Amino acid sequence: MALKLPIYFDHAATTRCDPRVVEAMLPYFSDKFGNSSSRNHKFGWESEDGVELAREQSAALIGANPKEIIFTSGATESNNLAIKGAAEIYAKAPAGQTGRGHIISAIHEHKAVLDPCKRLQREGFDVTFLTPGTDGVITADMVAAAVRPDTILVSIMWANNEIGVINEIPQIGKLCHDKEIVFHTDATQWVGKMPTDVERDHIDLLSWSGHKIYGPKGVGALFVRRRKPRIRLEAIIDGGGHERGMRSGTLNVTGIVGFGKACELCQHEMDHERERVMKFRRKLETELSRRIEVTQVNGHIEKRLPHVTNISFGFVEGESLMMGVKDIACSSGSACTSASLEPSYVLKGLGVGDELAHSSLRLSLGRWTTEEEVDFAIEQIVAAVEHLRLMSPLFDLHKEGVDISKIQWQAH
Amino acid sequence: MAYSDKVVDHFQHPRNVGSFGTSTDVAKRTDVGVGIVGAPECGDVMQLHIKVNEQGVIEDAKFKCFGCGSAIASSSLATEWLKGKSVDEALTIKNTQIVEELSLPPVKIHCSVLAEDSIRAAIADYRKKNGMVADSATHAATH
Numbered sequence: 001m002a003l004k005l006p007i008y009f010d011h012a013a014t015t016r017c018d019p020r021v022v023e024a025m026l027p028y029f030s031d032k033f034g035n036s037s038s039r040n041h042k043f044g045w046e047s048e049d050g051v052e053l054a055r056e057q058s059a060a061l062i063g064a065n066p067k068e069i070i071f072t073s074g075a076t077e078s079n080n081l082a083i084k085g086a087a088e089i090y091a092k093a094p095a096g097q098t099g100r101g102h103i104i105s106a107i108h109e110h111k112a113v114l115d116p117c118k119r120l121q122r123e124g125f126d127v128t129f130l131t132p133g134t135d136g137v138i139t140a141d142m143v144a145a146a147v148r149p150d151t152i153l154v155s156i157m158w159a160n161n162e163i164g165v166i167n168e169i170p171q172i173g174k175l176c177h178d179k180e181i182v183f184h185t186d187a188t189q190w191v192g193k194m195p196t197d198v199e200r201d202h203i204d205l206l207s208w209s210g211h212k213i214y215g216p217k218g219v220g221a222l223f224v225r226r227r228k229p230r231i232r233l234e235a236i237i238d239g240g241g242h243e244r245g246m247r248s249g250t251l252n253v254t255g256i257v258g259f260g261k262a263c264e265l266c267q268h269e270m271d272h273e274r275e276r277v278m279k280f281r282r283k284l285e286t287e288l289s290r291r292i293e294v295t296q297v298n299g300h301i302e303k304r305l306p307h308v309t310n311i312s313f314g315f316v317e318g319e320s321l322m323m324g325v326k327d328i329a330c331s332s333g334s335a336c337t338s339a340s341l342e343p344s345y346v347l348k349g350l351g352v353g354d355e356l357a358h359s360s361l362r363l364s365l366g367r368w369t370t371e372e373e374v375d376f377a378i379e380q381i382v383a384a385v386e387h388l389r390l391m392s393p394l395f396d397l398h399k400e401g402v403d404i405s406k407i408q409w410q411a412h
Numbered sequence: 413m414a415y416s417d418k419v420v421d422h423f424q425h426p427r428n429v430g431s432f433g434t435s436t437d438v439a440k441r442t443d444v445g446v447g448i449v450g451a452p453e454c455g456d457v458m459q460l461h462i463k464v465n466e467q468g469v470i471e472d473a474k475f476k477c478f479g480c481g482s483a484i485a486s487s488s489l490a491t492e493w494l495k496g497k498s499v500d501e502a503l504t505i506k507n508t509q510i511v512e513e514l515s516l517p518p519v520k521i522h523c524s525v526l527a528e529d530s531i532r533a534a535i536a537d538y539r540k541k542n543g544m545v546a547d548s549a550t551h552a553a554t555h
Contacts, residue, residue: 317455319480323415323423334455334480343455354453391429391484393459393476394452400434409451 005327007373011212011366012161012189012308013331017258018214018367024261025216028254036251037242047253054260058221061263062187062206063197070222070243071256075188076112077236078207078222081247082184083116083155085233086205087125090152090182100124101152106138106167107131108349109157113186117155126150135300136163136350140171147175153182158190162333162346162362163299164308166190173202182231188212192266193274193305198223204231210255214367215262219255222246269367277365278306280374284363285309287378292385294398298352298360307365310347312356313381315395316388321361324384328377333360355394355404415481416515422485427492430474432461445538447530456483456523460530462494462502464538470494470502475530482520486510486527499535 008016028050036051038044055066072078083103092101105117107129117127128146132138138156147154154176159166169185176183184205190196191206192213198206209220224246225231239248289295294314310333313321318334333344334357343357352360363377389395397404415423431438438444443464450457456479463472473491477484489510494502507524510516516524539545 315478317479317483320423320484323420323481343453354455358452358455391426391476392478393448393457394478396431396476397435400436402435404452409453409457 003372003376007328007377009328009330009363009365009369009373009377011369012164012362012364014211014217015214015366016368017211017216018262018265020265021215021258021261025254025258028257032253034253036253037240047251050253050257051251054256054263057260057264057267059223061196061267062191062203062208062223063199064223065226067244068198068223068226070224070246071251071259072220072222072247073218073252074211074220075110075186075207075209076220077247078209078220079110079112079155079184079186080116081222081233081236082205082207082224083113083153084120084236085246086153086182086184086231087120088234089232091125092150092152093124095123098124099126099150101126102148102150103127104143104146104151104154104156105129106156106349108136108160108162108346109155110161110186110188113155113157130156132165132350134351135303136160136165136298136346137300137303138167138172140168140175143172144175147179147181151179151181153184155184155186158185158187159194159305159308160299160346161189161308162331162344163310163350164189164305164364165299166303166305169203170201173204176204177202180229189305189308192263193270193307195270198225204229205233210259210262213262213266216255216258219252219259221259273367274306277369280365280369280371281306281309281363283371283374284378285311288313288381291378291382296352296356298347298350298356308362309364310360310362312347312352312360313385314356314359315392315398316385317358318360320388321359321381321384324387325361325377325380327380328363330364331362333362334358353405418489418514419481419485419516422488422514423481426475426484426488428472428474428488428495429476430461431459431476432463432472432474442541445534445536445541447533447535447537449529449533450479450526452478455479456526458483458487458526458530460487460490460534462534462538464499468499470497470499479523479526480520482514482516483523483526485514486516486523487530489513490527490531494531499538502531502535505531 032046034043034047036047059066191208204225206223211217296312298310318332347357445462447460459476461474473494475487477487507528510524
């Protein structure tokens with residue numbers, strides 16, 4: 001079979017909506033178009049049925065009760081609601097005062113967690129941002145060491161979006177439950193790929209989104225624990241009192257139906273899918289490291305997601321590398337690929353030097369990735385790195401035996 | 413953001429990639445001026461070697477670049493423009509001309525600045541080696 005180019009290796013950014021998901025959604029655009037809150041006619045009832053099925057499908061994927069699912073516009077909103085909503089309820093002092101309580105998060109969290117935490121910092125809360133080890137893992141011990149008597153909330157992502165590294169989630173959850181601290185996890189990259197059980201894993205609040213799990217964009221969910229302990233949240237969006245008062249606004253029925261279907265498909269297919277993409281990821285890492293010298297896989301080598309890898313190729317810059325691998329759609333931690341012109345704060349957070357952060361590629365595989373695509377990508381990456389190293393003054397210095405870190409560069 | 417055709421062309425077929433010897437070799441050659449600007453932690457390093465004849469004309473120029481596609485294209489273009497120019501003429505090359513030629517977007521203007529800096533640094537190095545008074549451009553990286 002001929003390869004269709006370009007190849008999509010950016011599944012950690014977003015995924016193709018599964019055709020089976022689209023099919024499930026279609027009737028809800030023009031036929032079953034009712035408002036799921038309309039309690040007195042058929043149009044409302046059939047929309048409500050669609051939403052409730054989706055609630056069951058989403059809850060089943062994470063071992064929750066359907067009543068514990070709040071639908072949102074995506075993981076960013078879920079994170080905002082979880083963090084700001086919990087902080088407001090569990091605050092030790094009223095708004096306007098300082099000393100409102102302590103929150104623990106980490107420096108390499110997604111911006112959708114960091115920025116709500118920073119806002120709370122300005123609003124009288126104290127936030128500790130943990131620094132991971134060079135393997136990128138946040139351990140339960142790190143959290144335990146940061147806990148204070150006034151700690152009210154811990155928010156640690158399940159798996160990192162840039163490097164795929166998995167944090168010690170069940171252990172951190174257990175610690176929080178023992179100490180009666182609310183525990184939130186941004187599980188956007190984890191759920192749908194890895195088995196999840198909010199009971200076993202001691203989760204109070206869990207965010208995830210549709211478009212990372214072969215569902216539509218613009219829809220996500222927040223799990224909010226209802227018992228042992230019952231978690232309360234202050235709403236961010238006020239209005240008609242939808243979603244148990246925690247998220248007002250007419251429900252995105254079509255999106256929610258698709259989200260539910262996507263969850264159901266993941267539940268059935270994740271075991272098989274995980275093994276398949278893990279094999280591909282390992283092949284990518286092994287072959288690229290074997291064929292290209294000065295290559296580094298970033299983050300813990302074992303504790304990470306099956307479908308994400310982040311590799312630095314010394315002496316070549318990431319954006320030019322992406323230009324060189326023009327038939328592969330992927331991401332880089334290079335400054336030139338970000339709006340801020342700063343290299344990846346995640347890689348910097350791990351202590352990966354700026355230079356290697358500029359030289360990184362994130363490759364993320366998915367449901368339709370084939371071995372042929374993996375083989376093609378390996379060849380194209382090897383060729384691009386060779387092409388760029390021929391041009392690289394740093395590679396010359398490396399070959400001459402000069403230690404680049406010892407050179408006093410003139411920064412500009 | 414899509415790249416202009418000229419950037420893509422220079423990226424895929426860079427002109428005058430190379431050097432006139434290792435860093436130790438060229439440091440001793442008085443006919444070669446070396447300019448290295450940028451820093452690895454900033455994500456771009458440009459290295460320019462110019463070979464100047466007795467008439468003060470740049471006979472040949474070679475570059476190496478660690479940086480994004482626009483940085484590579486800027487330095488590749490610079491070597492094309494330098495060849496055959498006198499040292500004084502070379503100093504009239506402005507980053508804005510590079511921006512215009514390659515249709516660089518605002519976010520990539522620093523790549524053209526780096527290319528201009530590398531020209532000035534290489535010429536300053538050449539003049540210093542030959543006992544000429546270096547002009548105000550002293551952008552050379554200090555090894």
